[in-house]
Amino acid sequence: MGNHSLLQLIKVNKVFCRGTIDEVTALDQINLDVSIGDFITVIGSNGAGKTTLLNIIAGVYPPERGGRIIVNGRNIANLSEHRHAQYIGRVYQDPRTGTAAKMTIAENLSLAIMRGQSRGINTAITKQRKQLFREALVPLGLELEDRLTALVGTLSGGQRQALSLVMATMSKPSLLLLDEHTATLDPKTARIVLDLTEMIISREKMTAIMVTHNMELALRYGNRLLMMHKGRIIVDLNQDQRRNLTVSNLVDAFEKASGEQFADDSVLLSSVDPATKQKN
Numbered sequence: 001m002g003n004h005s006l007l008q009l010i011k012v013n014k015v016f017c018r019g020t021i022d023e024v025t026a027l028d029q030i031n032l033d034v035s036i037g038d039f040i041t042v043i044g045s046n047g048a049g050k051t052t053l054l055n056i057i058a059g060v061y062p063p064e065r066g067g068r069i070i071v072n073g074r075n076i077a078n079l080s081e082h083r084h085a086q087y088i089g090r091v092y093q094d095p096r097t098g099t100a101a102k103m104t105i106a107e108n109l110s111l112a113i114m115r116g117q118s119r120g121i122n123t124a125i126t127k128q129r130k131q132l133f134r135e136a137l138v139p140l141g142l143e144l145e146d147r148l149t150a151l152v153g154t155l156s157g158g159q160r161q162a163l164s165l166v167m168a169t170m171s172k173p174s175l176l177l178l179d180e181h182t183a184t185l186d187p188k189t190a191r192i193v194l195d196l197t198e199m200i201i202s203r204e205k206m207t208a209i210m211v212t213h214n215m216e217l218a219l220r221y222g223n224r225l226l227m228m229h230k231g232r233i234i235v236d237l238n239q240d241q242r243r244n245l246t247v248s249n250l251v252d253a254f255e256k257a258s259g260e261q262f263a264d265d266s267v268l269l270s271s272v273d274p275a276t277k278q279k280n
């Protein structure tokens with residue numbers, strides 16, 4: 001991949017509850033340059049600012065005054081979430097967030113096609129669309145292509161996240177944001193959804209940022225790894241620097257960069273696939 005920049009964050013800050021006793025600096029002077037084709041994994045303890053980072057990129061709320069979000073040379077920091085949606089696909093932690101339970105698989109996919117387009121929503125399921133949906137679902141290997149008229153609420157969590165993934169990538173967004181999207185799944189299903197994620201990202205040559213609660217996963221997937229702590233990016237490893245690292249190397253890197261003990265055991269202990277669990 002070339003080093004062409006897709007997205008740049010410059011001096012991005014986010015403060016919640018400013019001026020109250022609950023004031024928290026969720027993002028603290030974030031500078032980040034995402035290159036086209038990057039698949040970035042992001043790790044950090046609870047409250048580190050990972051979700052806030054994705055929300056800022058997705059335009060859920062703007063950064064504090066002065067922070068810039070540059071896409072294609074243009075500062076989009078103050079554009080609405082809807083305008084950001086034209087170049088962003090997103091999958092959330094909760095399978096219920098990305099899909100509509102009371103609509104069928106086909107209807108959900110129709111909505112996904114229309115996403116980011118400003119014209120009136122046309123969810124008519126034409127023959128041509130059905131074919132398109134089948135083609136998108138077959139590679140999942142979950143046989144959802146035979147269940148186009150099933151209500152999404154009847155799917156399992158894993159099937160629903162796989163569908164969310166297809167929906168998020170259907171309109172070929174420039175950037176895919178994944179926020180602990182396998183955290184609620186059992187280890188085996190999580191592994192399947194993660195492998196699907198990797199397959200879609202590489203097939204569509206997408207740029208992606210994937211937040212995970214698991215260091216092993218952060219090392220296994222992607223080509224670049226960020227570690228966040230107290231609203232800052234404290235470790236940023238490229239492909240060469242990541243190669244051959246173990247979870248315990250990462251813990252060392254965290255402790256060196258933060259000057260603190262790594263306290264969040266769940267990040268170390270939760271394993272996606274016990275059979276291949278890395279020995280520390």
Ligand SMILES: Nc1ncnc2c1ncn2[C@@H]1O[C@H](COP(=O)(O)OP(=O)(O)O)[C@@H](O)[C@H]1O
Binds near residue numbers: 024044046049052
């Ligand atoms: N909408 C909000 N209102 C107030 N505080 C928030 C809000 N969103 C996040 N925070 C706070 O900002 C910090 C970072 O949160 P978050 O980005 O969700 O962390 P992470 O995803 O890394 O666990 C936390 O202290 C959290 O409590």
Ligand SMILES: [Mg+2]
Binds near residue numbers: 050051052
């Ligand atoms: Mg979060």
